[in-house]
Amino acid sequence: MASLEGLVVGKNFWEGKRVFVTGHTGFKGAWLSLWLQQKGAQVFGYSKDIPTNPSLFEQANLGQLIQDERGDINDLDRLRASLAKSQPEIVFHLAAQPLVRLSYEQPLLTFRDNALGTASVLEAVRELDSLRAMVLITTDKVYENLDWVYGYRETDRLGGHDPYSASKAAAEIVIQSYLRSFFGSKSPAMAVARAGNVIGGGDWALDRIVPDAIRAWSQGKPMGLRNPAHTRPWEHVLEPLWGYLILAERLFGEKGKELHGEAFNFGPDHEAERTTEDLVLALAKYWPGASHKVLPRESGSLEKKEARLLRLNCDKAKAILDWHPTLSFDETVEWTGAWYSFARTHSKPEEIRKFSLEQMAAFEARAKGRSAS
Numbered sequence: 027m028a029s030l031e032g033l034v035v036g037k038n039f040w041e042g043k044r045v046f047v048t049g050h051t052g053f054k055g056a057w058l059s060l061w062l063q064q065k066g067a068q069v070f071g072y073s074k075d076i077p078t079n080p081s082l083f084e085q086a087n088l089g090q091l092i093q094d095e096r097g098d099i100n101d102l103d104r105l106r107a108s109l110a111k112s113q114p115e116i117v118f119h120l121a122a123q124p125l126v127r128l129s130y131e132q133p134l135l136t137f138r139d140n141a142l143g144t145a146s147v148l149e150a151v152r153e154l155d156s157l158r159a160m161v162l163i164t165t166d167k168v169y170e171n172l173d174w175v176y177g178y179r180e181t182d183r184l185g186g187h188d189p190y191s192a193s194k195a196a197a198e199i200v201i202q203s204y205l206r207s208f209f210g211s212k213s214p215a216m217a218v219a220r221a222g223n224v225i226g227g228g229d230w231a232l233d234r235i236v237p238d239a240i241r242a243w244s245q246g247k248p249m250g251l252r253n254p255a256h257t258r259p260w261e262h263v264l265e266p267l268w269g270y271l272i273l274a275e276r277l278f279g280e281k282g283k284e285l286h287g288e289a290f291n292f293g294p295d296h297e298a299e300r301t302t303e304d305l306v307l308a309l310a311k312y313w314p315g316a317s318h319k320v321l322p323r324e325s326g327s328l329e330k331k332e333a334r335l336l337r338l339n340c341d342k343a344k345a346i347l348d349w350h351p352t353l354s355f356d357e358t359v360e361w362t363g364a365w366y367s368f369a370r371t372h373s374k375p376e377e378i379r380k381f382s383l384e385q386m387a388a389f390e391a392r393a394k395g396r397s398a399s
């Protein structure tokens with residue numbers, strides 16, 4: 027069902043829009059900010075730090091292109107002041123502590139940044155007259171994993187064993203409470219986006235499979251793989267970001283309030299469900315001399331609960347937003363490998379930016395073609 031609205035995400039809508047992005051220095055936030063900037067939006071980024079070194083944010087010298095502020099989302103006064111200054115029409119909230127492993131080491135920080143931090147962002151936009159639409163990013167891990175073989179739907183029960191998953195499920199409860207209590211019919215339209223197992227160039231986080239592999243291979247070492255048989259639904263970072271853009275545009279539109287309070291899953295087709303070892307082997311094709319070794323299981327690992335596959339049912343995003351997964355698993359890995367190979371030999375920010383923008387343009391053409399068919 028190709029709806030016309032699905033096709034209008036593009037330069038025209040975003041041109042001149044004032045857009046506030048929390049977490050703009052992170053992996054997804056940097057891609058999103060670059061995409062928005064390329065579409066002509068005025069982007070205001072608010073993040074507490076640059077979470078990795080290197081980072082796409084610095085590699086592409088994004089700080090030069092957008093308004094770049096360092097601040098904690100839990101610092102309500104500062105966040106309010108930043109929003110008052112930038113007067114955004116659209117807010118994307120991505121800032122979070124996003125790592126499962128770190129959440130075991132720092133559970134309180136994870137709950138503070140993810141659950142209370144989301145409350146702080148919602149509190150800060152309460153009096154913001156300029157705001158028309160807001161997309162709040164959580165994760166596929168918000169669902170209580172019941173070991174189902176079928177995909178989780180947006181109405182399924184929230185839960186989460188590890189502190190990261192629980193903190194994001196808690197963020198969703200916070201969001202629903204704020205929406206019901208403080209954001210009524212005259213308020214901006216707000217919705218939640220859930221995705222997971224995102225890969226793509228420019229991710230340098232610790233304890234994520236692709237950056238771990240690239241780090242090892244750059245030093246001529248085999249990559250140490252902990253759970254080779256874990257199966258995950260892998261998707262390219264541009265897939266959910268494309269969904270966020272469509273969702274924001276819909277929320278902003280005349281009928282945006284119809285989507286107020288709704289959640290949307292953005293996951294890949296079943297074809298992209300592969301083991302971590304399949305992913306590493308596929309990625310290794312793009313890195314000469316790449317190899318891996320399977321590490322022994324850690325005894326008493328806190329992460330054993332992470333082993334189960336959780337797949338998303340994305341029928342709602344397909345039907346209502348006309349969003350569809352665009353790249354196959356092989357293409358997802360190819361685009362990821364191509365980005366890191368390029369960054370290995372090209373370090374100038376304009377080169378990294380150009381290469382990243384080319385991937386976005388190619389993706390957008392494919393995604394629009396898909397919606398039109």
Ligand SMILES: NC(=O)c1ccc[n+]([C@@H]2O[C@H](COP(=O)([O-])OP(=O)(O)OC[C@H]3O[C@@H](n4cnc5c(N)ncnc54)[C@H](O)[C@@H]3O)[C@@H](O)[C@H]2O)c1
Pocket residue numbers: 048049050051052053054055072073074075076077097098099100119120121122123124139143163164165166221222223224225231
């Ligand atoms: N990458 C994935 O595979 C994935 C999967 C599912 C969901 N997500 C979600 O997407 C969002 C972005 O993830 P990412 O992978 O880009 O993470 P990232 O670690 O690369 O970036 C996190 C960003 O949040 C900012 N941040 C963290 N705590 C903050 C605070 N208290 N105040 C202000 N800024 C703060 C950091 O400075 C950084 O800009 C997160 O909400 C994450 O939970 C990511």
